[in-house]
Amino acid sequence: MGERGPRQTGNGDLNLLVVNDRGVFLATLPRAAEVTVGRSSECDLPLGDRNLSRRHAALRFGAHFEVVDLGSLNGTRVGGRALEPQVPATLRGADAILLGSTILMMLRDPSAGSPSSPPSPDAETGAGALSPGPMRSRAATLPATDEVQAVSISPLSPSDDDATWLRRIVASLRTHAGDLGTAASSLGITPATLVERLAAMARPLPAPASEDSGG
DSSP: OOOOOOOOOOOOSEEEEEEETTEEEEEEOOSSSEEEEESSTTSSEEOOOTTSOTTOEEEEESSSEEEEEOSOSSOEEETTEEOOTTOOEEOOTTBOEEETTEEEEEEEOTTOOOTTSOOOOOTTTOTTSOOOOOOOSSOOOOOOHHHHTTSOOOOOOTTSOHHHHHHHHHHHHHHTTTBHHHHHHHTTSOHHHHHHHHHHHOEEOOOOOOOOOOO
């Protein structure tokens, strides 16, 4: 079976920031009740991360925005906690999703009122209700995962370059298991600033190479 990239079905109001060792990417999610995420090309959102299971997690859209770990080998973490397999967790506006070596964050157009959209975030954080920032031609890339883990988590400055922002943001989000508020606080910025900076670095998500072997 040939490769399949993320479905681009013209949702328009619901996007996903994908942050991994290859950089920051933006994917438009299909308008569906459930979107599967994993390493397999059979997933709705296949990602080239060898630390993902073939079918790692599912994003569910209804009265609430939920994430479900599908019994993955390396687990799924949201808002500072590890998820139990097959037990849905409702996401708040200030939550990021960690699965494998990948970080996922929702972006929603504030003008869209679709019931399939994630709930509005807490007014204090402002995260989750941001439109993607302008695309940049240059790509910010990360070192290997083990190098990222050695990055010092220290306050960021507006004068720091994209690579510095990306390394520290990823290190902090991984350290705090997807708790966006705590991660931003450790960097001396707001959650909204963190998401805006990542969105400004994002480029379209490419279709990954097929990696169907393994768990």
